[in-house]
Amino acid sequence: MSVRVLIIAAAALIIAAPVLWFGGLFAASELHLRDVSHVLSFDHPIPTNAASLERGRHIARTRGCFGCHGQRLEGWDFDEQWDWPERAVAPNLAAHARAYEPDVIEAAVRRGVGHDGRALTSMPSYNFTRLSDEDLAALIGFLQSAPVVEAALPTARLGWSARWSLLTGSDRRMSDWVALVPALSVDADTEPQLARGEYLAMTMCNECHGLDVRGQWFYQPPTPDLAIAPMLYSRAQFERLIETGVAADGRELGLMALVAPDRFPDLSDTEVDDLYAYLASLQDVAPAENVAWRPLD
Ligand code: HEC
Ligand code: HEC
Structure with a gap:
């Protein structure tokens, strides 16, 4: 083989490798994203009153x-x-x-x-x-x-690093995160207020405070276990915190300060009471260890 042929072969490889690499990453990540169940089953009537x-x-x-x-x-x-x-x-x-x-x-x-x-x-x-x-x-x-x-x-x-994270398992598809959310556990017949509070926490605060609202450190910034809220904040201070995202000592709580004023002033007094009572009830319950959103390492 002449030197010339070798040089051409090497050049072709240098050009082809990234194309193969990115093409493969793209195809594999698309297959992974599409490998989910899409069974449609919601037939509840849609009210208009x-x-x-x-x-x-x-x-x-x-x-x-x-x-x-x-x-x-x-x-x-x-x-x-x-x-x-x-x-x-x-x-x-x-x-x-x-x-x-x-x-x-x-x-x-x-x-x-x-x-x-x-x-x-x-x-x-x-x-x-x-x-x-x-x-x-x-x-x-x-x-x-x-x-x-x-x-x-x-x-x-979807960027290359996001596709790589999904394929290597260092991040998850949204459907995988959904599957990890704990079931609601409070009995609405015996503890109606705590059940209402759990529902609020598990459909509002678990976006950022861990899937069970007991804190998370999988994503930055880490966020605290919400069982601390009624220990640190009186009912009145708690309401101010969730409506402004500003801590009792004046610290701006990052993402919380961004979203809280947009969302939580719409909560009724009863809803804030229910949420506060539920978070207070968590103080006696130890948070689960080594869950995906609070990994051991
Ligand atoms: C933190 C930001 C955020 C919040 C909060 C949010 N969304 Fe989305 N939503 C997105 C983004 C981003 C997309 C585009 C799809 C993606 O990137 O995952 C999306 C996509 C969607 C889609 C289209 C999915 C599809 O492709 O078929 C629907 C429907 C939707 N959102 C409904 C809602 C509803 C209802 C709420 C409130 C209960 C809501 N979203 C709250 C960010 C958000
Ligand atoms: C969009 C993300 C997001 C949502 C939604 C969110 N939080 Fe936060 N929260 C944060 C962040 C970020 C911090 C600050 C973490 C840090 O820097 O210490 C925080 C901090 C807190 C703190 C600690 C206050 C302190 O003094 O240190 C409490 C209590 C709290 N949040 C309550 C709630 C409650 C209750 C809800 C639901 C009603 C909620 N958060 C929803 C992101 C969020």
Whole structure:
């Protein structure tokens, strides 16, 4: 073989290797994202009366749909705010709720699988998986009734590092996180207030405080076990904390300060009471060890 042929072969390899590498990573990660169950099963009737629409609005406000999908539900491009390893684009929810059937929306909101049968990656479905059928139906009814505000949105893009993390298991598909969320455990017949508080905590606070609200250190920044809240804060101070995201001693609590004023002022006094009582009841219960969101190493 002449030197010339060798040089050409080496050059071809140098050009082909990255193409093969990135092509393989792309194909394998797409297969992984699509290897999820997309069984559609939600057939709860969607209410349209005024009380249900108001309930749906309250759920959308307190669960942060407006914060991420735009204050007019027109959609939002996350690149404007954060330098994520991907371009996350939250779609126009009012338009989406008209384009897709409620069972398709249920799979996305509660199970982390999008309309195209592909696992979601940024939408925090683990925070909504314990929403009741009634609340989800009221939420969908509200979204269908909200005026559609047209806004130009870029195409979402999953970055290479995000694809690599998903394939190597250093991060999970949203549907995998959803599957790890503990069941609600308080008996509503014997402990109605604690059951209401657990429902609120497990559909509002577990977005950031661990899937069981007992703290997490899988993602940065680590967030504390919420059993500490009633120890550190009186009922009045607690209300101020969750409505402003500012700690009793004036510390700004990062992401909490960003989302709390958008979501939690909409909570009623009873809801704040219920949440506070539930968090206080956790003080006697030891948090689970070595769960995915609080790994040992
Ligand atoms: C932390 C930000 C965030 C919050 C809070 C949030 N979303 Fe999303 N949502 C996203 C992003 C980003 C996407 C795009 C898909 C992805 O990247 O995972 C999305 C996608 C969706 C989709 C479309 C999924 C598909 O492709 O079929 C629906 C429906 C949806 N969200 C509904 C909701 C509802 C309802 C709420 C409130 C209960 C909500 N979202 C709260 C960020 C958020
Ligand atoms: C979007 C993410 C996010 C959500 C949702 C969220 N938190 Fe937080 N929270 C944080 C972060 C981040 C911190 C600060 C961690 C740090 O830097 O110490 C924090 C801190 C706290 C603290 C500690 C205050 C202190 O004095 O140190 C309490 C209590 C708390 N949150 C309660 C709640 C409750 C109750 C909810 C639900 C109603 C909630 N959080 C929802 C992100 C969040």
